[in-house]
Amino acid sequence: MVVKENQEELTIALNRTLKEGDREGFMKLLKDLRPYDQAIQYMRIPRKLHPLFVECLDLSMLTEMLPYLKASSQVELIQSLEPEKAIPILDMMQNDDLAAMLTDLDPEEIDRLTNMMVREEAENVRRILDYPADTAGRAMTNRFVxxxxxxxxxxxxxxxxxxxxxxxxxxxxxxxxxxxxxxxxxxxxxxxxxxxxxxxxxxxxxxxxxxxxxxxxxxxxxxxxxxxxxxxxxxxxxxxxxxxxxxxxxxxxxxxxxxxxxxxLMASGKQIDFHTKPFTAAWKRLPWLILLLFIGLVSGSIISGFEATLEQVVALAFFMPLIAGMTGNTGTQSLAVVVRGLASDDISLKESLKLVLRELVVGIIIGLTCGFLIAVIAFIWQGSFMLGVVVGSSLILTLIIGTLAGTVIPLILSRFRFDPAVASGPLITTVNDILSLLIYFGIATAFLSKLT
Amino acid sequence: MVVKENQEELTIALNRTLKEGDREGFMKLLKDLRPYDQAIQYMRIPRKLHPLFVECLDLSMLTEMLPYLKASSQVELIQSLEPEKAIPILDMMQNDDLAAMLTDLDPEEIDRLTNMMVREEAENVRRILDYPADTAGRAMTNRFVxxxxxxxxxxxxxxxxxxxxxxxxxxxxxxxxxxxxxxxxxxxxxxxxxxxxxxxxxxxxxxxxxxxxxxxxxxxxxxxxxxxxxxxxxxxxxxxxxxxxxxxxxxxxxxxxxxxxxxxLMASGKQIDFHTKPFTAAWKRLPWLILLLFIGLVSGSIISGFEATLEQVVALAFFMPLIAGMTGNTGTQSLAVVVRGLASDDISLKESLKLVLRELVVGIIIGLTCGFLIAVIAFIWQGSFMLGVVVGSSLILTLIIGTLAGTVIPLILSRFRFDPAVASGPLITTVNDILSLLIYFGIATAFLSKLT
Structure with a gap:
């Protein structure tokens, strides 16, 4: 493995040899690298040096390096080549790599590229592209004996x-x-x-x-x-x-x-990595945040519905983030267990029910422990026994319900063949935020006469 | 692959043959299964049938099935065997599998088991166990030519x-x-x-x-x-x-x-799967929840510090969950990007700084978008221009800071060779909860005269 610090030195050296037209020096640095590391260097040097870089490599080196580039860079590189170089590379590439490279292009561009290829190879690639995304057919190669x-x-x-x-x-x-x-x-x-x-x-x-x-x-x-x-x-x-x-x-x-x-699970936006541009990254993250903003407004309007209660006992606000946060957290804990479990295990209906039962017990244990703890703390801190009872009993209920929501929602999604990780993170946060505020203020309002 | 529904039928059939002492029927069902599927069946049948199950298998079948059991079940099975069966199995097992099985046992038990083995094999296993956990030495086998x-x-x-x-x-x-x-x-x-x-x-x-x-x-x-x-x-x-x-x-x-x-990342507790007992699962999850409970108390005491502000403008409470939630969420978004990026890429100091800069830009874009949106909504909903300004400007600031916290904290952890995923999830939630409340109520208090 080329260590990161050496990689930077190498990039500088490769840059220099390319700019000076020192082909021999360039090849000496590059030839012992594995295709993956060559691709890393290709992506690190300035764009305007790319044609020079490509010119130095022979056909087989190019073919081996290509699959390690991003799909868009692969297409760019192929399109920059003369047909007499591009065609043999397309023919020599593993056809699963080729299919992966072509997958996001529009149909005309796919036709243009595959039409250059040897007919048999082109047909192989087209056959692979005919399988739906994420199926075995898309990941297979026919280069085997x-x-x-x-x-x-x-x-x-x-x-x-x-x-x-x-x-x-x-x-x-x-x-x-x-x-x-x-x-x-x-x-x-x-x-x-x-x-x-x-x-x-x-x-x-x-x-x-x-x-x-x-x-x-x-x-x-x-x-x-x-x-x-x-x-x-x-x-x-x-x-x-x-x-x-x-x-x-x-x-x-x-x-x-x-x-x-x-x-x-973390609603962090699709395929953002260290090389994503800031506007692209922000653009991918914003949908979740705006969704969350509107969820926050629903919570806000629930709180505003209990404005009278809150005005009479402002101390209720102190425990709001705690209750909503803990409910959300126990929900995502259950969610993580279910999603990762489903990723390595299949589960029958009977086992699903067993799992829900287990999480009910977990929710009760967690709820009783945390509820009792917060009741004592609230009583000591605010000097009100009834506030302790309200906060404590709310937490017991919200933790049990939050735990169940985090289990049941992904199980139902997976039963109906949705990927259980899809939207579950934000979904569970929504459900639990709203449920916990309703329960908390509901209980508080019921005991309001004893709180004031 | 044995499909789940067939697996249940198979378990029932295996159970019956074992209880009836129908060895031939049992072997007919079991012999075509892969070792992994045999192990699944072993773990599915009632414990009291385990000795009968084991008795039916020959040594090589047992040796192949064993590594697919949980480590504790492996030890249990080995200990239940007569030495003349246990010893050849221990000697035949891949020594990385053997090391994985022994790793959680106490030293005396390791000695007892390895002392039964052929001396050369025992030494191989002890040598593997001498390497620190999670190193290449622990995962290697010496069964190669x-x-x-x-x-x-x-x-x-x-x-x-x-x-x-x-x-x-x-x-x-x-x-x-x-x-x-x-x-x-x-x-x-x-x-x-x-x-x-x-x-x-x-x-x-x-x-x-x-x-x-x-x-x-x-x-x-x-x-x-x-x-x-x-x-x-x-x-x-x-x-x-x-x-x-x-x-x-x-x-x-x-x-x-x-x-x-x-x-x-999700603070969901270590190694909880579908088979974990409820008390164990609750026990593993409680530390995070209790930590979060005390974090919630810190938030609560910050709010109580601003009680006077809140009493004058109860509407401030409506936007509390929204601001804290969004700040937490943008932080965990950044965290997810950094943690997953570090899992497949190495990063130099220079690149870290570039990443922080990018996230600053992302934070600004996100902050301005969401801040403007909520300002307009708050103004329309509550009919107070100043409330819109306070809520909007708070959100801009908290989103920028939350995004940076989610980037900088895991990068620092990884620089100092902590696993960046360790404690980052709860850590970032804490930091962001506290920061967002301080900023929000700080700004609100500064503009208090104009809010009322």
Whole structure:
């Protein structure tokens, strides 16, 4: 790994060599870097040096670096190239990377780029783009080696040798029958240890696990995590082999899904990273904040509805942020448990009910503990026994209800096949803010004669 | 993958066969399951059937299922076995799995269990347990194949054949010199394509990337994500080969780290899942809630300090939850961006400053937008121009400060090598609650004469 501090020095050095036209010096610095680190350097140097940078790299270096750039930079780079450089790169790219690069472009631009490609490769990419977003079909590559069931070990090794520069280097070779259906799998190790004349069907394992091309990528990732796969074949409805998904792409899927969960749970705005421009970042964050502003107004109008109560006992205002804050917090605690639990576990209806019951018990324990504590504190601080009773009993109720809301809402969303993390964060804050104020001021108003 | 609904049916069927003593029926149901799914079934059936379940499995099935159980269940299972069954299982287990199982036990129990093992295996496990928690050394296994630099391809294949049942099946064979230092790597594919008489040093790649045994597991995971590794060798300070880390363990690390980030960001309590008992879950969640309760009291005492202001303009209370809530939310938005950014990117001091500047701009944009909006609403709703000015200008200030707090605090924590997710969630809520109330009531008090 190139350490961050070295990365900055490297950028400066690369800048200098490029400006001085010192190609040899530039290549000396760049050639030992991994494609990922080359991409980092490409994105760090000033834009106007990009053409020079690209000119220095040969086709295979460019092809390897490209997938590590942002999709928009990838397209920009490809479009800046002469066709005689762009075409072989498009043809050589892994087609899942290619599909990812093309996914956000408009249809005409996709056509323009794919029309330049070798027909077979173009068709492969178009086929991948036909699968819905976030399905297994979108994440698969067809750069892998498969053999027909009548192959021998020796012939298989030959085929492997022939495609050795081209195919993704994974552990397995897949075996198909005359209908192109997946019927078995052989590991490189099995090939290595077998006699060349052995028929492939004699050493292959017939218990090959595959995923359907329409499977959600999140479910594919769960299977990799559970079963310790390094790659998994993807099949169409009729059992034909469509492609493979490799573990490196699955790692990207897992990281992306975790980030999406956090974005939704914390309402922090989609895909903001260290390189996002300030206006873009503000623009992505504002919807949530404006939503929250209107939620705040609902809370405000509830409080204004109890203005008379509040005017008589101003001390009630002291405990308002505490009660609303704690209710919101116990709700998001439950929410986090449910959302992360659903990300690694499936849950049946019966288990959902069990979980709600558990959270009810948790809510009661938490409510009684915190409610009793705040009752004593309120009594000592404000010298009013009844204020202690009102604040304490409100907190018991709001904590129980807040805990349940944080559990039930995401479970219902997930039952109806919404992603439970979608909108749950702000949703639960809303619900709990409003409920806690209603309960608090409701109880206070009921006991108003005893409070004053 | 065994679908959830089928899993329940399967549990019922397994239960019945066990109770009826129908071993054959039991094995018929169980034998085609993957070890992960067997472990799920083991944890689902009643405890009293566990001994019967275990009795039915042979040693290799038990060894494969064991790592998928919870650590406590693993120890329980091992302790329930006769020594003649337990010992070979301990010896056969991957030593990283074994280390993970032993890690929470007290030293005497570790000694008792490791003393039963073959001496060499026991020493391997003890060596792994000597590395600090969450380092590469803790996640590595020594079940891999390495060869000496004077080996030929043929001799290497022989060694591979000999260890084929024992070693982790990964793509690579590592080459060491007489000092046991790692000097190269050969892929199975290279072996497959090379002549048996070729010297291994002639086909091996000398540019082998390794990680130091003391590297943080999170950094190891970053390298896998960036460089698309399936395994990486772990070396000691002197360059000797200590073990390898495989991608399946890295996936577990990534999932665990993401869960830990969410736990800390949402203050939801450590390692609560769907199977945690209610009292345990409540016990883990209460510390945060009690902390938040006292934070709420600080807010309460600030409000009580401004009691005179509040008594004169009760309408100020209507906007309290809104201002505190929005400030907290913009803070956690920034926090989420920083924490997730740090999880996949490193950041230099210069870049930190750039990020703080960007968030300042974001804060200003957000502040001006929301502040103007609420000023207009407050003016229209309460019919007081000055109230609009007070609420609006407060929100502008609190949103700018809240955004900065959410950025600066995690950056400082990470500079001083605290995990930025640790305590940041509650910390930022505290800071922002207190700051927002001080600013709001400060401004309101300053303009009090014009408000009434």
């Amino acid at each position: 498969w053999v027909h069931e009548n192959y021998t070990v020796g012939k298989t090794t030959e085929k492997l040798r022939y495609y050795s520069g081209y195919a993704t280097s994974m552990n397995y070779i897949y075996v198909i029958n005359s209908d192109k259906q997946l019927i078995g799998v052989v590991s490189y190790r099995q090939l290595l240890l077998a006699d060349p004349d052995t028929r492939i069907t004699d050493i292959m394992s017939r218990r090959v696990i595959s995923v359907d091309a329409f499977t959600d990528q999140e479910d594919v990732a769960k299977q990799f995590a559970r079963y310790d796969f390094v790659s998994v074949p993807v099949t169409n409805e009729d059992g034909t082999l469509a492609g493979i998904i490799t573990v490196d792409d699955v790692i990207d899927i897992i990281v992306r899904e975790a980030n999406e969960d956090i974005e939704m | 390495w060869v000496h630099e004077n080996y030929t391809v043929g001799k290497t294949t022989e060694k591979l054949r000999y260890y084929s049942g024992y070693a982790t099946s990964m793509n690579y064979i590592y080459v060491i010199n007489s000092d046991k230092q790692l000097i190269g790597v050969v892929s199975y594919r290279q072996l497959l394509l090379a002549d048996p008489d070729t010297r291994i040093t002639d086909i091996m790649s000398r540019r082998v990337i390794s990680v130091d045994a003391f590297t943080d597991q999170e950094d190891v995971a970053k390298q896998f994500a960036r460089y698309d590794f399936v395994s990486v060798p772990v070396t000691n300070e002197d360059g000797t080969l200590a073990g390898i880390i495989t991608v399946d363990d890295v996936i577990d690390i990534i999932v665990r780290e993401a869960n830990e980030d969410i736990e800390m």
